[in-house]
């Protein structure tokens with residue numbers, strides 16, 4: 001055999017030092033391990049425990065006899081349904097194999113080694129990956145302190161002040177993962193008004209359906225005023241389709257046209273297209289998920305606070321909880337009991353765990369295990 005090449009040296013310089021996205025524990029093997037011990041309690045990935053609309057299953061079934069055919073390459077029917085739901089034109093929608101794919105495309109197309117990408121300190125982990133993969137310089141802006149009214153939330157004043165002539169892209173999730181915190185619509189529009197029009201702003205609304213605060217509405221309504229605004233959405237959370245991988249962005253058609261050449265052919269599969277369309281059409285199911293989540297979010301946060309824990313305000317389907325110096329031991333003890341929550345070490349928040357809000361029985365099981373572990 002000839003010598004094995006130094007693959008790292010062959011890779012693009014920007015990729016050589018890049019760490020992969022951490023998806024958490026090996027869930028399939030843990031499901032087998034805890035199958036006879038009450039089952040695994042999966043609270044680590046902000047999935048929707050109520051599942052998708054029943055009409056999704058009907059739609060998928062109807063698609064099964066066409067699996068030997070490629071899907072619609074442009075996803076026209078789904079784009080039309082999304083455009084109608086938002087009152088926008090179809091040309092303003094791009095679909096992705098999850099919104100993660102679209103975040104990577106934005107980095108690939110718009111960001112290069114001379115550019116800065118502006119991020120809030122506790123931002124979603126994919127933004128630094130997308131920016132670094134493109135060779136850009138990351139500029140992290142400090143978030144609000146832990147004792148602020150919006151603890152660890154985005155400080156939009158500081159972010160606006162950190163814009164330089166090299167800033168190309170600003171990414172922020174609203175509400176934010178992993179903190180659960182949010183900026184209201186008036187703060188966001190005041191911020192956008194301070195961003196030069198040649199700087200792209202990605203507002204990632206992966207959790208927007210879960211919001212109950214009327215002061216926070218979707219940024220889609222701001223797009224007519226700010227053509228540099230890109231809004232990202234996903235079917236992975238409130239629509240309960242994480243396993244199918246489908247998300248979208250809403251942006252100017254001229255911007256989306258530049259993503260087209262790097263988009264993988266048929267990037268959204270046939271089952272995902274039909275499922276997302278069915279999910280979007282079932283507003284009653286979405287409402288039911290959102291109402292149940294809001295009630296469980298409040299009662300779980302209350303129960304955790306009554307145990308003496310600091311729980312950050314959240315408008316999402318997860319809670320960020322401060323456990324202090326014993327965080328890692330607590331996470332490990334929960335793990336041994338088949339309760340999976342997300343450690344935050346990778347986010348620089350080693351004293352916190354992120355916990356998905358689940359169904360009422362699941363939340364009760366979490367609380368019972370947590371009480372046992374803490375005592």
Ligand SMILES: Cc1ncc(COP(=O)(O)O)c(C=O)c1O
Nearest residue numbers: 098099100173177206234236247
């Ligand atoms: C803020 C945020 N954006 C995007 C995503 C990615 O979602 P998708 O499943 O659509 O790739 C997630 C997933 O957790 C998220 O939390």
